[in-house]
Amino acid sequence: MNMNMNAQATENLELLRRFERLSEQLPGTLYQCRLAPDGSLDFPLVSARMRSMFGIDAEEVMRDPQRFLSGIHTDDIDAMWRSLQRSALKLEVWYHEFRYCHPQGDTRWVRGHATPQRERDGSVLWHGFCEDITQYKRSQLALRESERRYRFIVENVSDLIVLMDADGTCRFASPSVSEVLGYVPEALEAHELVGLMPPDDAPRVQRLLHEAACRGETLRLEVRVRHAKGHYVWLEASCSPYLSPLNGRYEWLLAVARDITDRKRRDMRLHELSTTDSLTGALNRAAFMGCLESSLESANHTNGRLSVVLFDVDHFKATNDSWGHAAGDLVLACLGEVCRTTLRSNDIFGRIGGEEFALILNGQSLQEALVLAERLRCKFEQVRVEFHGHWLNFTVSFGIAERRRGESMKGLLHRADMGLYAAKRLGRNRVQQAS
Incomplete structure (x- = not known):
C-alpha cells in the first residue's frame, strides 16, 4: 500500500515537473482557479511564470490568493468578479481584460481566458491562461488616439476629403462635402465620382487620374463637379494614390479638394477682358487670330470645312x-x-480693326457662309440707331472665303479680303465670295 502511494506521489511529482517545464515555454501563466459555494476564490495550480508576469511566486498565490487579487486595479475588480460569476452561473468560457498593479510600480494589462467545469461539491473550477497584453493595449490606445485626432481634423477641415478605390468608387467623403457640393457624405459613398463631372471632362480626368496613379505620382488638377442643386463648382484637387506593397498596384486614391469657383470666375473675367473688345463683345485681333490658327490646324488635320467672313461698316468715317x-x-x-x-x-x-470685323465658321461651307452673311447684311440694313433725337442707319459689306486644302492662314484671309474689296467696289452693302 505504501509502495503504491509512493509510486503515485512520484508520478504526480513528475507530472508537475513536466507541467512546469511546459509552462516555462509559454508567454503567459497557466493556472487553475476555483470558486467555492461560499464565494471564496483560490488557485489550486499556478505555473512558475507567475513571478515574471505578476511579481509574485506561484507558491505564494496558491497559499494565499489575496496576494494576487489585491494587485488587480481597483477600477477593474468589480468587473472582474461579475465576469467570473457570470461564467460560473452559465458555465461559459471566461474571457476578460483587466489592469494589474505590479509590485515594481507599473500598471500592466492582462488578458485572461479559462474554461469552467462544475465540481461535485458545487464549486466551479477554471482551467486557464493569462498573458501580458500591455504593449498591445498601449498600441491600441495610441491608435485610437491617433484615429480620434485624424477624425477631428477630417471632420473640421473646410477642404473636401474623398477616398476612392481603384475603380473610382467613393468609399469615404468628409462632412465638408455638404458645404462644398451640397451632398450628405452617405449620398456619395459607393458611387463613381466621375459621374458628377461634365460628360466632356470625365474621360480626360479619368485617364489622367489612372495614369498618375499607376506611376504612383500625385496629380494636381482643376475640375468641374456638379453641385447637388444642379450647377457646376470648380474644384482644385490634389490626388494621391496608395500603392499596394504586395503587387505595386494602386488600391486607393485620396483626393483633397477646395472650392475655387470664385477664383475661376475672376480669372475667366480677366481673360475675357484681355481678349474681348468691350464695345462690341467681339474677340480682339490677337485672340481672333489665335482662334483662326487653331481652327485651321484642326480643319487641315481632319480635312473639315471652314469658312472665313470679313466685313466692315460702309462709310463709317463719314x-x-x-x-x-x-x-x-x-x-x-x-x-x-x-x-x-x-x-x-x-x-x-x-x-x-476699327470698323473691321471677321467670323470663323467651323464646319461651314462657302454656300452656308453666304447664307449667314446675307442674313446679317439684311439685319444691319434694317437697324436704326437713335442718337440724341436723330435716327442713324448703316450698311455693311462682306467678303467670304472657304478654306482650301493646305492653304495658309495668310492666304485664306487674303482671299476673304479680296472678296470684301470686291463688295466695296461693286457698290457696298453686299456679300461677295472670294475668287
Whole structure:
C-alpha cells in the first residue's frame, strides 16, 4: 500500500515537473482557479511564470490568493468578479481584460481566458491562461488616439476629403462635402465620382487620374463637379494614390479638394477682358487670330470645312465726321449686338480693326457662309440707331472665303479680303465670295 502511494506521489511529482517545464515555454501563466459555494476564490495550480508576469511566486498565490487579487486595479475588480460569476452561473468560457498593479510600480494589462467545469461539491473550477497584453493595449490606445485626432481634423477641415478605390468608387467623403457640393457624405459613398463631372471632362480626368496613379505620382488638377442643386463648382484637387506593397498596384486614391469657383470666375473675367473688345463683345485681333490658327490646324488635320467672313461698316468715317465718335461707337455696339444674337454658339466673332470685323465658321461651307452673311447684311440694313433725337442707319459689306486644302492662314484671309474689296467696289452693302 505504501509502495503504491509512493509510486503515485512520484508520478504526480513528475507530472508537475513536466507541467512546469511546459509552462516555462509559454508567454503567459497557466493556472487553475476555483470558486467555492461560499464565494471564496483560490488557485489550486499556478505555473512558475507567475513571478515574471505578476511579481509574485506561484507558491505564494496558491497559499494565499489575496496576494494576487489585491494587485488587480481597483477600477477593474468589480468587473472582474461579475465576469467570473457570470461564467460560473452559465458555465461559459471566461474571457476578460483587466489592469494589474505590479509590485515594481507599473500598471500592466492582462488578458485572461479559462474554461469552467462544475465540481461535485458545487464549486466551479477554471482551467486557464493569462498573458501580458500591455504593449498591445498601449498600441491600441495610441491608435485610437491617433484615429480620434485624424477624425477631428477630417471632420473640421473646410477642404473636401474623398477616398476612392481603384475603380473610382467613393468609399469615404468628409462632412465638408455638404458645404462644398451640397451632398450628405452617405449620398456619395459607393458611387463613381466621375459621374458628377461634365460628360466632356470625365474621360480626360479619368485617364489622367489612372495614369498618375499607376506611376504612383500625385496629380494636381482643376475640375468641374456638379453641385447637388444642379450647377457646376470648380474644384482644385490634389490626388494621391496608395500603392499596394504586395503587387505595386494602386488600391486607393485620396483626393483633397477646395472650392475655387470664385477664383475661376475672376480669372475667366480677366481673360475675357484681355481678349474681348468691350464695345462690341467681339474677340480682339490677337485672340481672333489665335482662334483662326487653331481652327485651321484642326480643319487641315481632319480635312473639315471652314469658312472665313470679313466685313466692315460702309462709310463709317463719314458717320464719325458727321455725328462724332460717340455716334460711331453706338453703331459699332449695335453691330456687335446683332452678331451675338444671330451667330451660333461655336461661331467665332472678332474685331480686327476699327470698323473691321471677321467670323470663323467651323464646319461651314462657302454656300452656308453666304447664307449667314446675307442674313446679317439684311439685319444691319434694317437697324436704326437713335442718337440724341436723330435716327442713324448703316450698311455693311462682306467678303467670304472657304478654306482650301493646305492653304495658309495668310492666304485664306487674303482671299476673304479680296472678296470684301470686291463688295466695296461693286457698290457696298453686299456679300461677295472670294475668287
